[in-house]
Amino acid sequence: MTKICYLIGYPVEHSLSPVMHNSAFQKLGLDYSYEAIPVEPQCLRAFVEETLRKPKVRGANVTIPHKVEVIKFLDEVDSLAVEIGAVNTIVNDKGVLKGFNTDGIGALRALKEVYGPLEGKKIVLLGSGGAARAIGYYLVREVKAMVILNRTESKALALANDLKRSIFRFPVEILGAGLSEARLIKELRDTDVVINTTPVGMYPNVKNSPIHKSHLNNKMMVFDIVYNPLRTKLIIEATNVGAKTLNGLSMFVYQGAEAFKLWTSRDAPIDLMIQVVSEALEGDR
Numbered sequence: 001m002t003k004i005c006y007l008i009g010y011p012v013e014h015s016l017s018p019v020m021h022n023s024a025f026q027k028l029g030l031d032y033s034y035e036a037i038p039v040e041p042q043c044l045r046a047f048v049e050e051t052l053r054k055p056k057v058r059g060a061n062v063t064i065p066h067k068v069e070v071i072k073f074l075d076e077v078d079s080l081a082v083e084i085g086a087v088n089t090i091v092n093d094k095g096v097l098k099g100f101n102t103d104g105i106g107a108l109r110a111l112k113e114v115y116g117p118l119e120g121k122k123i124v125l126l127g128s129g130g131a132a133r134a135i136g137y138y139l140v141r142e143v144k145a146m147v148i149l150n151r152t153e154s155k156a157l158a159l160a161n162d163l164k165r166s167i168f169r170f171p172v173e174i175l176g177a178g179l180s181e182a183r184l185i186k187e188l189r190d191t192d193v194v195i196n197t198t199p200v201g202m203y204p205n206v207k208n209s210p211i212h213k214s215h216l217n218n219k220m221m222v223f224d225i226v227y228n229p230l231r232t233k234l235i236i237e238a239t240n241v242g243a244k245t246l247n248g249l250s251m252f253v254y255q256g257a258e259a260f261k262l263w264t265s266r267d268a269p270i271d272l273m274i275q276v277v278s279e280a281l282e283g284d285r
């Protein structure tokens with residue numbers, strides 16, 4: 001019997017996960033299939049109960065707007081996913097639904113692959129939504145300082161507090177603040193890495209950047225988790241000043257690779273996944 005993995009979100013039409021996972025299943029000769037299903041918010045509970053628990057279903061990815069809501073319909077949730085407050089991967093283990101979050105580990109792996117170790121480094125994290133929370137929980141265990149800047153200051157303060165509570169044993173400086181021009185200038189001057197988790201610069205708003213180019217410098221690494229487009233205005237301007245850059249492609253593939261391993265117990269074919277996602281993004285141009 002073919003095992004099915006779903007992507008549940010609303011909308012899901014433009015997702016690159018189906019082509020990425022189906023190519024990977026095929027390459028490894030696994031009898032699995034991946035399908036994106038638009039699930040309206042009021043239908044989420046019914047979908048989880050009536051479809052995800054079926055024996056032929058091995059699991060799911062969960063995307064906007066269901067990552068938080070879905071938690072209450074699951075049987076078990078990984079402890080870090082509970083702290084993050086969001087689930088992006090579900091495994092159906094003989095009818096028992098278990099939730100995980102692979103976004104943070106995907107981002108950490110992508111960043112360390114190009115940057116190297118993060119010990120002793122200062123990170124500026126822009127945004128305080130689901131992606132920022134997932135990334136924050138993984139990075140905070142490795143760095144010296146983390147500054148969280150968000151348009152809505154209260155959310156930055158809340159995330160900073162949650163992170164402080166989660167790592168009370170470690171000497172990490174953690175600060176939350178509003179995303180003001182003055183604060184950006186102050187914090188970016190001596191940061192080692194800045195990570196954009198906001199949708200500013202994402203298609204169709206490709207003329208926008210969350211950071212004015214005058215605040216960028218060649219000592220910093222700029223990681224924009226946006227992958228559509230791969231070269232956001234932020235990435236282009238960072239490259240122009242000589243900063244190291246990383247776009248959202250490898251984070252996207254690595255979060256998928258972690259989910260793939262949870263479903264199949266096999267290492268995902270990373271190179272193939274990078275290739276098919278890049279081709280799909282270029283095909284969109």
Ligand code: ATR
Nearest residue numbers: 127128129130131132150151152155197198199200
């Ligand atoms: P995701 O799951 O991708 O993180 P999200 O939870 O909706 O999505 O979070 C989006 C983040 O981007 C939030 O931190 C949001 O700021 P607010 O908390 O003030 O809403 C931020 N964001 C969205 N649009 C933005 C904009 N135009 N300028 C600055 N920040 C923005």
